[in-house]
Amino acid sequence: MPADYIYRMEELGREFNDRVGKKCANLAEMAKMGLRVPPGFALSVEAYKRFMSETGAAEQINDYLSSIGHSFESINHFNEASADLRNIVESKEMPPDLNEEILSHYQEICRKCDAQKVAVSTRSAGASSHPGQYETHLNVIGELDLIKNIKKVWSSTFNARSLSARKRLGLPLGSDPIGVAVIKMVNARSAGVLFTADPNTGNRSIMMIEANWGLGESVVGGEAMPDVYVLDKETLEIIDTKLGSKKRCITCREVGVAEVETSPDQCNAFCLAEQEVKEIGKLGKMLEAHFGVPQDTEWAVDRDLQCPESVILLQTRAEVIAEQKKPVDRILDLMLSRFG
Secondary structure (H helix, E strand, O other): OOOOOEEEHHHOOHHHHHHHOHHHHHHHHHHHOOOOOOOEEEEOHHHHHHHHHHOOHHHHHHHHHHHOOOOOOOHHHHHHHHHHHHHHHHOOOOOHHHHHHHHHHHHHHHHHOOOOOOEEEEEEEOOOOOOOOOOEEEEEEOHHHHHHHHHHHHHHHHOHHHHHHHHHHOOOOOOOOOEEEEEEOOOEEEEEEEEOOOOOOOOOOEEEEEEEEEEOHHHHOOOOOOEEEEEEOOOOOEEEEEOOOOOEEEEEOOOOEEEEEOOHHHHOOOOOOHHHHHHHHHHHHHHHHHHOOOEEEEEEEEOOOOOOOOEEEEEEEEOOOHHHOOHHHHHHHHHHHOOO
16 A cells, blocks of 8 residues: 555644645644644545546546536536536445555554544545535444545535536536545534634634534534634633524434534533633634634534543634635635535
8 A cells, every 4th residue: 555545644744735635734733733633544635536546436427527418507507417426436436455544544543542433524625725615524433434434525526516616717527636534523512613813804813712512513514603702812811702592503423413402501501611712712822823824723622521631623724804805705605605
């Protein structure tokens, strides 16, 4: 097995961005900084390319795109093509040696955690950030589930959003190589995002935290009205809070996740303690100083640990300030939201 298909996170850093994708590279960089991140490994962009080529998926996809009788003039065209293209990818068998190496790295995580089957997430990792474009699969348990969900992440490069974005940019529709991060699930009591500058105005003297019970996808995806905390960046003092309704949250099932209603007590209580808020802010300041620009950071609070060890970082990327987006990008965001 050539060394450029799969890497342990500790073998990487942000200089590997183009090889494994930004999410994997930044996770590894945070680990090198000594920050708390889950154990895991990364499938490189080359692993995607090899799978698509060796299984015949790439040729079959190009044949399909050559045979369709339209130029993607409607949402229905994107949705229909997406279903067919994703089925092509997900129906292929993983090349045997790549399959073996993936499972070997998964078993290594299991040994580190002293468990027979560790729950992991499979997270898309493009070379540049495209929030919400590709897919993440949570609470993936066992070897068969892992292989299936890695292929689902790869096939998400053919979801309607991704096809639409490539069409708009004049990029080939038949390929969009990405990396995949496979990391241990956090047994999250609460989770969410941190912005180390105001995402609406760019004010760098404050930081904002959005949080909900359970897993952070309800916050990242905008499905919940989260709690909001505003911190003074210099002192880490909480200068404002807003209690969110938090009527629904995402939790783990036996395999996979489900969106559930929160209890009245949860709706009426903040989901972070003051110490946790300040720890998240402290980590955010460290990340902004290290990367040199404001950060958009995902985190979770592990219910099995005590603060500050309970605050685990899941990813970080350069923050995009709303007022700094070009008008055409704002329109694209609106268009892509309709493919949800």
